[in-house]
Amino acid sequence: MNKPAFLLAITASLTFTACSTILNNLPGVYTLDIEQGNMIDQSMIDQLRPNMTKRQVLYIMGSPMLADSFHEKRWDYLYSKQVSGEDRVQKRASLFFDGDNLMAVQGDFRPSSLPVIKESTETSVDLPKRNLDKSMWEKITGLFSDEPDTAPKANNSSSPKTETKEASSSSKAGQSIVNPAEQP
Secondary structure (H helix, E strand, O other), X not given: OOHHHHHHHHHHHHHHHHHHHHHHOOOOOOOOOEEEEOOOOHHHHHOOOOOOEHHHHHHHHOOOOEEOOOOOOEEEEXXXXXXXXXXXXXEEEEEEEEOOEEEEEEEOXXXXXXXXXXXXXXXXXXXXXXXXXXXXXXXXXXXXXXXXXXXXXXOOOOOHHHOOEEOOOOOOOOOEEOOHHHOO
């Protein structure tokens, strides 16, 4: 073989491998965090209990990554994470069922023997009671009409016997009608 071609081939191969090493370790170059599979952690495994139904396990863990038709009693959950070009970390959990009930857990996680008390992340807010005497349309049209307000108002301080009603301004201006039950 030709000696200069051989030296060129060796120099090129060393240069290209050095480029990949240099390019992977350049300062200031952003590399993505790569997460694949079902995101599983110890808190999810701790919630699993023997004899849970498949539906309950599905609620806690999510859909399995592998549901093999040849092994219907086994669900496999795989999770791999590669942070900023570092080595990939892979975790695995296999769940075994007897019929519809969970029987065993295998893999990189071990369930705890203590009961899990999961704090709620939800908050409740007390809202003030809404005044629903009128609809929005009635309120808007009431601004532009000449008619008096006809909506019933809640007045708990006076009884119906002592209330007076005012007549409309077009029929009896300034006169008031007294409830007949109040007359002597």
